[in-house]
Amino acid sequence: MLKSNLKIIVSIFPEKAQECGLMCSMLNTCKNITAIEINASCPNIYESILENEKKVIQICNIAKHQAKHPLILKIGYSHSINMIQTVSQHIEAIHAINSVPWPIVFPNKKSPLENYGGGGVSGPIIAEFSRKKVSELVKKTNLSIIAGGGIASHNDIKIFQQLGAKACSIGSAFFRPWKPNRIIK
Template sequence: MFPLTLKLSYRKFVKKVLETKTTVIAESATRFKIVGNYQIRKPWTWWIYVRKLPRMSLLNAFGLTNDGIEKCAKKILRSAKKGFQVIPSYFPEFSKGLDIAIKEALEAIAIYQSELGDYFFALEINVSCPNAGEDVSKNMSQAVACAKAIKARHPDLTLIVKLSYLHPISLAEELERVGVNIIHGINTIPYGEVFPNKQSPLHKVGGGGISGGLAYPQALEYNTKLSKRVSIPLIMGCGITDLISLGEYKDIRGNGNSVSICSLVRLNPTKAIMAIEISN
């Protein structure tokens, strides 16, 4: 994960993840390759689409740059063979039409099964990406239909659905009804939701979403409401910057639920190591 791989503290974090068998959710992939706004061969694009904000926060407008399912599955396999516990994340492109999106999602699962074998134990469906050019606030019915189709074809697959802050809690309730096993809430919070009267520093590239401390109050409130409305396990996240905020997330539900620390890893790998240590 450039440029983090240049930091010794990040490499120590990766070692700790391996030692503790901490679960990693892969970056979201699409059925076919997408060249988004950030490109690994053009590392300067990182600085165009990401800004550091106060209170250990990040603003990012990354698109869904990825190599497509076939190559992503092979990368996951390499990591799994090294001992990492990796869950693939798939982004269904509803802009292609619901039927095509479901067809491609089922194709993706078949590829994961073929490539990963026993290493394929769960799948996250990401319907939350704010920078994918789709209106995530209006994709609820498609998300439910996609999840329902996957569970109908693969009833034994542990299915996770990642929600957006823009999604109503009722979406999680409907996903539980159609058989989704775990809800992941949430992704970043759109800049305009955190600062409704300010122009985003990344307004020329879509505005972006905030993670880290600035997003924490709203993210914690959303996850707290979510925990009261569904009974299935949760992966709660967005806004964790220290052990105190981590503890407050853990206090929402207690055992049987998980917490994601994506931004903390990027901003302070050493604190991320501490978070893993007290969680294992």
């Protein structure tokens, strides 16, 4: 891929904040990279959201000083607007959201992945959660927003555009390989 003309967004999230500088330095030599995405959105992390947010702030700060590429922060539904506003000086865009933690979508049901961090819910069922988060981000930040989560039709993309998203990402729809082409037409 690096020999082609493809534009690549590399997604990283170091285990330790200090590793971020090394990762960014290594990526600085790659010419086809359009941006680096700091993926703080995994619902299966064992640290609390508060611990995760402190780490995200450190990582974004280190990345801003080490990376030559624009930075995108991919957030989860539970990340606070305060954390996002804190890191907004270090990033160019927000990618929201990956998935929604199981207990938020199904508060009275035990997750089948409870022993593995709890798991996250994705697909059309989280569309309203995604729209709420994107709407909040558009109102409370000056960052470009890449909207994701719950996109199952072209109409879903239009709704995100109306909310102010600059771009959209498709995830779960790829489980049906023909679906993304139908969504973007």
